[in-house]
Amino acid sequence: MVADLSTLRVLPYMPGLALVHCDAVHPDGTPLDIAPRRMLRTQMHRLQELGFETRVGLESEFVLCNGLKPVVPHNLDYALNHPPALSDFLRYLEDALPDAGVPIEATKTEGAPGQVEITFPYGPALPACDAYTVYKQTVQHLARRQALTATFMSAPFTGVGSGLHLHLSLWKDGAPAFATAPGEDLAETMRHSIAGLLSAMPHLAPLYAPHPNSYKRYATAHSFAPQYMNWGHDNRGCAIRITGHSEGTHLEIRLPGADANPYLALTAALAGIIHGLTEKLTPPPPCRGDAYTDRQMPPVRRDLAEAVAYFDGSTFATNALGAEAVRHYATAAMAEIAEHRRQVTDVERERGFDHA
Numbered sequence: 001m002v003a004d005l006s007t008l009r010v011l012p013y014m015p016g017l018a019l020v021h022c023d024a025v026h027p028d029g030t031p032l033d034i035a036p037r038r039m040l041r042t043q044m045h046r047l048q049e050l051g052f053e054t055r056v057g058l059e060s061e062f063v064l065c066n067g068l069k070p071v072v073p074h075n076l077d078y079a080l081n082h083p084p085a086l087s088d089f090l091r092y093l094e095d096a097l098p099d100a101g102v103p104i105e106a107t108k109t110e111g112a113p114g115q116v117e118i119t120f121p122y123g124p125a126l127p128a129c130d131a132y133t134v135y136k137q138t139v140q141h142l143a144r145r146q147a148l149t150a151t152f153m154s155a156p157f158t159g160v161g162s163g164l165h166l167h168l169s170l171w172k173d174g175a176p177a178f179a180t181a182p183g184e185d186l187a188e189t190m191r192h193s194i195a196g197l198l199s200a201m202p203h204l205a206p207l208y209a210p211h212p213n214s215y216k217r218y219a220t221a222h223s224f225a226p227q228y229m230n231w232g233h234d235n236r237g238c239a240i241r242i243t244g245h246s247e248g249t250h251l252e253i254r255l256p257g258a259d260a261n262p263y264l265a266l267t268a269a270l271a272g273i274i275h276g277l278t279e280k281l282t283p284p285p286p287c288r289g290d291a292y293t294d295r296q297m298p299p300v301r302r303d304l305a306e307a308v309a310y311f312d313g314s315t316f317a318t319n320a321l322g323a324e325a326v327r328h329y330a331t332a333a334m335a336e337i338a339e340h341r342r343q344v345t346d347v348e349r350e351r352g353f354d355h356a
Contacts, residue, residue: 001025007130009101013092013142019100021130034328036263037126039321043270044125050277052170052177052189054270057105057122058132061162061258062139063114064089065149070114070157077111085146090116092142100138102131111224112160122167125270129262154209154217154257161217161225162258166269167243169250180249186242193251194231195283196276197240197269201255202229202298203314204268204321205307206333208256212340215303217257221292226254230287230297237291239300255300264329271320304340308333 007021024035031038044054064071064086071086082090090107097104105119118135120128136152143150155161170177170189177189186194201208209215217225224236231240241252256265275281287294301307311317312330 002029007127009134011134011138012099013096013138013145019134019137021133033322034325036261036267037129039267039325040126040129040263040270043267043274046274047170047270050274052172052277054125054266055122055169055171056125056128056266057120057167058128058262059117059119059163059165059167059252060132060135061110061115061117061164062150062152063112063156063160063162064116064143065114065151065156066147067149070112071148073113075111075113076109079109082109085148086114089142089146089148092146093118093139096138096142097135100134102134102138104135112157112162115160115162122169125266129266132262152258154211154214154259155219158216159220159223161220161223163217163225163254164256164258164260164262164265166253166256166266167250168253168266168269170273176247176249178249178251179247181246187249189277190242190249190251191283192276192279192281193273194240194242194276195281196274196279197251197253197272198229198231198283198297199281200272200275200316200320201239201253201268202301203310203316204271205255205301206304206311206329207268208260208265209301209304209307210261210264210329210333211259211336212304214257214259215301215307218300218302224254225257226300227292228287228294228297228299230291230294231283232287232291235287235291238287242286267321275316275320304333305337308337 001022002025003020003022009019011017011019023037024032072083094107103121105121108117110117139150178187180187218227226239230238232238233242235241239255241254243252244250253269308330317326
């Protein structure tokens with residue numbers, strides 16, 4: 001491992017401890033190409049060769065629980081009056097993150113019981129992912145200190161989904177390449193990027209939905225998780241959402257769940273964008289209505305087994321990521337599937353224990 005000392009952070013809530021991100025290397029010092037940080041750097045370098053840099057704002061959701069139940073039993077979306085356990089946790093988190101070198105933009109309760117959403121400032125891609133890993137460790141540590149649990153499962157409960165949304169734009173020569181004036185057509189760069197994402201992301205699902213549980217987030221309609229590979233203007237049901245205006249126009253990629261590794265999710269997104277830019281792809285028409293009835297577009301993968309079958313045999317994935325990376329992450333996905341298949345679940349007992 002090679003330490004990246006530019007990432008050094010002192011964690012004030014863990015006295016005497018500092019956190020440093022490292023890059024994995026082979027014994028001879030050459031980079032390990034399958035390491036998530038390295039994979040993201042590779043895609044960023046390819047974009048730079050096309051004349052672009054990436055800026056990202058991450059939007060993270062998790063559910064705060066007391067035992068196996070949400071810390072509150074009902075929807076507190078945008079609520080001002082939080083119960084003491086939740087209010088104390090949010091206050092501790094808002095104090096701890098900036099002190100650990102992780103600035104936050106906003107903190108709010110979300111639509112599901114016990115669900116919290118944290119948004120982060122826009123900035124360069126790699127530091128955004130580094131900061132996210134510190135944030136996630138901080139959330140889980142502070143929750144445990146209050147005898148609570150913060151779960152980053154994509155679908156911690158039936159009908160509940162937590163996402164890791166990627167707000168993303170490209171910049172060229174110091175200016176936003178997605179900028180769109182009111183009433184004008186989308187910038188050509190954005191159109192190519194959308195088309196590339198829609199074409200590529202179905203091949204790369206194990207990078208942004210890595211667990212069997214990840215796919216249960218997609219299973220409920222009108223849950224704000226996508227069910228089809230579509231795009232639209234300010235449509236939160238789509239896989240790719242255009243949001244913002246003028247110079248702030250950007251893409252929100254809503255496919256990754258809360259359980260995604262941010263480096264790998266962003267690697268998949270950039271690989272798709274590069275594909276669209278280099279092939280000058282054109283997107284299909286946007287979804288202008290209910291994104292959950294847009295059956296003209298391909299559905300998202302139904303489960304991890306289907307996802308890894310497309311990923312492992314994908315020429316696109318191999319060309320974009322390298323054969324070693326595809327083999328490595330396909331093997332990791334198959335290990336998750338094997339463990340899931342051998343377990344007897346509560347649902348099986350509920351439906352069959354005294355009926356089968």
